[in-house]
Every structure is written in structure tokens, then in C-alpha cells.
Amino acid sequence: MARQHVTTEINGDTYEVLCEVDQTLLDVLRDELNMTGTKEGCGTGDCGACSVMLNDRLVCSCLVLAAEADGAKVETIEGMAPHEGLHPLQQKFLEHAALQCGICTPGFLVAAKALLDKNPNPTETEVRYWLAGNLCRCTGYDKIIRAVMDAAEELRAS
């Protein structure tokens, strides 16, 4: 199959990939670049486990062709923690026991960060609707919502 040359910036570093034309951004992250922090739960944009930022927009990377990421800026879970310690959202997810199995966690964190970057003071309802595209089957969302609200408060205070 014909290959396409794609150059993209991921978490601040430049990567070049030869991808198949029907490979998604998710396929390239996971299978070609071995960045497996971004998860595949459905491949149809319904579960949010593959959430990444593409040019500052929250997307399901399973719905983006790798070729579309040429020249783009991508941010994944692997880039969320600062050089030292964790991002407040990551820390709050741990403190609130907001994960059980953890497969949905990277997607939730990326999506929640996108929300707080946009809206630092969301209501519970706003958090619930923003995260409605991310499926979690373990927690019933209670502790996830609390973690996001708590992280928002901490980020506002800092």
C-alpha cells in the first residue's frame, strides 16, 4: 500500500512517520511511535479513550487520519505531566480514587484538561456534559467528577 510521509509535533518534539493512507492518528501514535498511553476502546469515536489535542482542539484520534496530522501540533497523555511531579488533574485523580481499571483515564485527563484550559470554573453539570464523550465502565463517574472539580479549584488558586 502506498505510504504517506507525515511530519508532526507531538508533545513538543518533531516526529516523521511513513504511514499507510488509511492509518489513523491513533494507529500511528500507538503502532508506529509506540506511544501507547492513548487507548483504543472503540475505533468509532464513541468512547473517548483515544482523546488527544490536535492544534489545541480536543479530538478522538481514532477519527483523525494520520495524514491530517501533517504539520499539526499534537498533545497526548504522555506530555501532560510537567518535568517534575504530576499535573494537578493527574494528582487529583489519584487522591480521589477516580480510576479503577485505568483504561479510560488518559482520555478523561486529556479531555478534562481541555475543559479547564477553556473554562477554569465549570459547574458540575458543565463537567458532566463536557466529559459525556468519555466512557468509564468502572467508577460510575462520581469520583472522576469530584477529581476534576477539585483540580479546577486548585488550578484557580495557583
Next chain:
Amino acid sequence: MDQKLEHVGKRPIRPDGVDKVTGRAKFGADFNLPGQLHGRILRSPHPHARLVSIDTSEAEKLSGVKAVVTRDDFNDQEMKLVPAGELMVNYHDLVRNIMAREKVLYQGHAVAAVAATRASIARRALKLIKVEYEILPHVLDVEEAMSEDAPLLHDWMHTVGVEPRPEKPSNIAKRVEFGHGDVDKGFAEADVVIERTFNTQPVHQGYIEPHACVASMSEDGQSEVWCTTQGHFQVRGFCADLLGLDQSSIRVTASEIGGGFGGKTAVYLEPVALALSRKSNRPVKLVMSRSEVFLASGPAPGAKVQVKIGATRDGKITAGQAVLKYQAGGFQGSPVQPGAMCAFAPYDLENVQAIGFDVVTNRPKTAAYRAPGAPISEFAVESVIDELAKKLDIDPLDFRLKNAAREGSKSSYGPKFGPIGLVQTLEKAKAHDHYQASLGKDQGRGVASGFWFNAGGDTCVNLTVNGDGTATVVVGTPDIGGSRASMAMMAAEELNLPLDKVKAVIGDTAALGFNFVTGGSRATFASGMATVNAAKAAKAEMCRRAAKIWDIPEEAVEWEDGSVKPAGENAGEFEPMSLKEIAALAPKTGGPIVGMSQINAQGAAPSFGTHIVDLEVDRETGRVTILRYTVLQDAGRAIHPAYVEGQFQGGAAQGIGWALNEEYIYNEDGLLENPNFLDYRIPVASDLPMIDTVIIEEPNPRHPYGVRGVGETPIVPPMAAIANALENALGIRFTDLPMSPPKVLAALDA
């Protein structure tokens, strides 16, 4: 249990947490090997057909294809029943479920598999495989499948549990019956008798991580498997038997597991990946797509249930009777037996009978799903209980309290209950401010109780005291919901170590003796018991080492507050030695200090729960919104309360999905119309309120810290609680799940 506890009952950050919030944690599909091939599975497009021929020659010729396997690559198996989670697996059926043999029995049934250098090549190769099917009539409905003239799935199947054994084959695999007393006499004594029929649809476990594995068999027949599973020892056993290998030649490592809920106690991919690896001499990776997960794994069965309960005017239940017909899917083994055992478990009844039928249909073979069988039967019973309470004009919690099972009650499935916490859940529910809160227009409140047995079983744990005074605990039950935290906490408690000095890891199948699955809510109970035993063994060994150092008898040394000290007549003779000091001297006193525990954990104790739900109905759309939800459940002892709450909340959320939206929808051709998360809608964050929890602690006397299992009970009450709330909101009794907007709207318009 009276001692002051340093760790148990606290809420530390889980040890595997950082890897999971940074993307480092390796789940099933995150594992890769050099030279690995990508596998794909060809699946049946028909619900029922004879496999006339399979021609793989064109696929094999495609450049990049390294192996193709079909039924011919697996030896046939005898009828042999092996426990798999809470259910039994029949090897004769298992080999046919992982790769169809004579027939395909459901849409999505595996027919062939390909391994190629790239996934895209494997996908193309599937299209080159020519399969000739002789299409047969199919049957989906459980009662149709039971009828005389139904299409027969297996011509060798004669109903078990019926005397004499039927001569004629049928789709009824098994009949089971539980109970005691005389139900006819009980109904004759009743002032009120209510009988209802209920319908439920199959629902999927819905773990967000699809099944995935990498298998590698070397030229000398030695194999390694990495997979997402609830029981890697079981994967090893199944693979060995299905492929004719020695268990010692296969080493299975459980990856991080992205949810299982029972569904990952079954085996689908691993034997196929190993067969492909054997043929290609290369590692092979197989990952299911989401539609494959829906079509070919899980689900929990749909069922038809009749329940009849009678009571006297003053609210004493005189008899309970249930007839349960569960869809097993293409092969026998629905959870109708536990369903029948659980149906009336919350009640102390003189006369009770539950009869169950395990019925094959042209649907995917069912797998365990959280309290397998119980949510269906208890939904039906708890709905009728509520209706009876209303008819007798008794508060539904009071009615349950009047009839509740207590310590000493003879359970509906046989044994007498030990100390149980059902009454506390009911009393605390009654006193909870949720139960008193006011309701608005089109709103209703419902309650229901639930039960699950919980399990023990084969378990093995190794605990090593390292040279620097830290400890490593190797556990053999995959950690799905935070159990490594609980194990580390219990070990730290026993050894009087700070929690960050104890690390719990999941060992592979070569590192430990056999461990049964993480299932049956047994991990914290059984692995916890083995962890405590292993820590005690390590402490005893450290006492022996100190005796050696001090040159006094072993019996004259005791462990106290994290140190060994001389006791008896030697008391005060020597300075106590800390764990760290003993550990440092280990090479001079006899070598490494390891505590081991190999047990068949006995004494698992049931967990009861009671749920309260408030909801509101939108009369325009039929949509039901959950306004408030409270779970009250007996945990025995919560080792890490945050993860106990998490089990309560997660189970309740799954039950809410089961009640309101989730169902397998088939068309008349027997094809699944919603094998994706868009059309099979599980609850999302905006569907739910916060879920309040009340942890009740009635300790299990058979566990060193009082642990009962907690994971399964919370999925049992929601369906009935919601149906009961809807009845209170609308005056309409719903008996068919899910109570989705079209059904609610139709009921409102009727």
C-alpha cells in the same frame, strides 16, 4: 481485630496509580514483540449455518501472510467441565467457540484467523478466504428455543437434570432446582399472592478495553503469552489443553486489565494466537475491535422469568416461587444456576422454590457478568416484593425487614447464613435522609435489595522481605480495581511497615502456584487472606532468625510492633531487632526470608446491599432521569474504603444502564443491529448524579480483617429499584428491560 490499625481502613494513593495517569501502564493491546505479526479473525455473517468448506489457499498466497488457521488446527475435545469464574466451561464447547467446527452458531462466530506482517495485509487476506455455508434456520427467543419444533443447535444435547434423561435432543441444556418447604402449602396460607412475568435482554459487560493478547511459541514448543485477563493461570490451562501442550511450557503474564466484570474470565483469542504463532514461528498479536467484542464475547444472558410470591395480611411471606429461562447463547452455560440460587436469598422463607433452564440460542455464548445470573432473577423477585408491599400497604423497607434473612436463617439455596448485614442495610436505608426527602411531580422513589455469595478458592501469594527491610508481595489475581493497594496495605499492617516500603505486584504463571481468577468478588478476600498468611510466615521466619542470632529456642522469640524480641524467661535478655536489622543479616542466618501461602481460601461470606433511587420521567420523550442514588452495602471490612465506594458506585451505574438503556437488538435475520458504543448506550457522565454510598461493616469472622467480597452485589438491586421508582412515579409496573424511552412512552400512551 481490635488492635489499632495503621493502614487498613485508610485511603492511601494506589501503588499503580501514577503509571495509569501518565499513560505508562501497559494494557493488553500496549504490548509488542520484535518480529510480531498482526492477526485478524474471520467471523460468521450468519446466525446459524453448517460449515461446508473453508478454502484458505488464496489467502495463504498473499504476500505478507505467514499463517492461516481454521478448525483443522485445533484437536477436538472431550466433554470436560472446568470451572471458569463462577461458571463452568465445557472443553468440547470451548474449542468450538474459539473456532467454529461443524457449524457456526451465532453471527460473529470465529471461522478462520490470519497472521500477517501488517494489519492491513491481514485484513485483505480475510477477504480471500472462501467459506461455503449451508444456512440453517435460527432461533433467538428463549421460549421459542425451548419449543418442540425449534431449530436444533446441537443434535447431541439432551437435557441434564431431568429424570429420566430425555431421549430426544433439545436446546434445553440443563434444568436446575433449589429450595425447601412446600410452596403449594405456602401459597394456600397466603392472603395475597402476586404472580408476574419478566423479560430481560442480553447486556454486555462493556469493559472499555477490548480483548487483546500477544502469543509467541518458539521452535522448541515453549510459549509466552501476554494478555488482558481476569485469570492468567486459567488462560494457561485452557491453552495447554486446547493445543495439546504442557502447562509448564506456557508462561502467561497478565497485562494491566482495562475492565472485565466477569467477561475476561473467558478465553477467546489466546489459543488462536498461539496456533497462529505455532504455524508461523513468529509472535502474533490479536486485538478485538469493539464490534467483535459485542458480537463474539460476553454478554450476560437475556431471560424470561416468572415469579410468584404470597404473603399474609400482616406482611409475612408464606411462599416464593420462580421459574427462570436463561439464554445461554450458542453453547450451554448460562448463569441460570446462580440466578436460581440468588433469586430469594435476601429472605427468610419457609417455602421457596426456584427452577431454572439453561437454553441455547443463536446468540454469542454468554459469559460471567458481575454477580452472574443474580441481577435478572433478583430484578423479578424484588419487583414482586415491592408490589406486594404496596398491596398490603406496608412500607417496602419494613416489608423487607419483616422477612429479611438474618444470621441463622436457612438460605433459599441451602446453607444457613452466618453473620450477615442485610438488616443493617435496610435499617440504615430507612433512617437515611434520602428516604425522607420530598419528591416533585413525575418523580418517584424506589428501593430494592440484592445478594451475592462471594467466593474463595485456590490462591497463592509470596512475600519476600528484601535485604533493605522492604517487602515485595507477589499476588496471582490480576488487579482490576485497585487490589494491589489492598494487598500492600494488609501486608504493611502485618509487618508494621510504612506502606511505601511494601510493593505488591501481579506475578506471572511461572512465578506462583495456581491462582483462580479475579472473579466472584474473591481477590481482596482470598488473596488478602493469603497475603496475611504469607506475612505471618515471614514473621515466623524472622523470629527463627533472631533465635539463631541470640542462640535461644525459637519458641522464646516473639514478634511485637514490627520487631522481634526475646520472650519468656529470656525476656529483656537481648535488645529487640527490627525487621530491617533481621533482613540485613539474612545471608548469615540462612538466606532469603520469604513467606509463602498456598491455600484454598475457605469462609467467603455473602454481601447484601439495599439501594434507594429517585427518578423523574419526561412525559414528552419517555426519558427517565436518575435524580439521586444511594447504595448501602455490607463490606465486612473495607480495606481501602475509596475503592469499596468505587465498587458500589460502578456496580450501581452498570445496573442503571441495564435498567434504562442497554440491550442487544437483533433483527429478524438474527443479526445484531447495535454492536457499537453509539447504539449500545452505556451510561455517560451526564446521565448520572453523584452516587452516595454507605459502607456497613459486619465483619466476616473467617477473614483475618473481616473482608467480604464487595464487587458484585452492587449491580443486583438497581433494575428493581428503578422499576419500583417508576411504578411510584407513574403507577405503571414495568416488567420488561430495558425501561428505555420508547417503552416508557408506549406505556404512558397506553
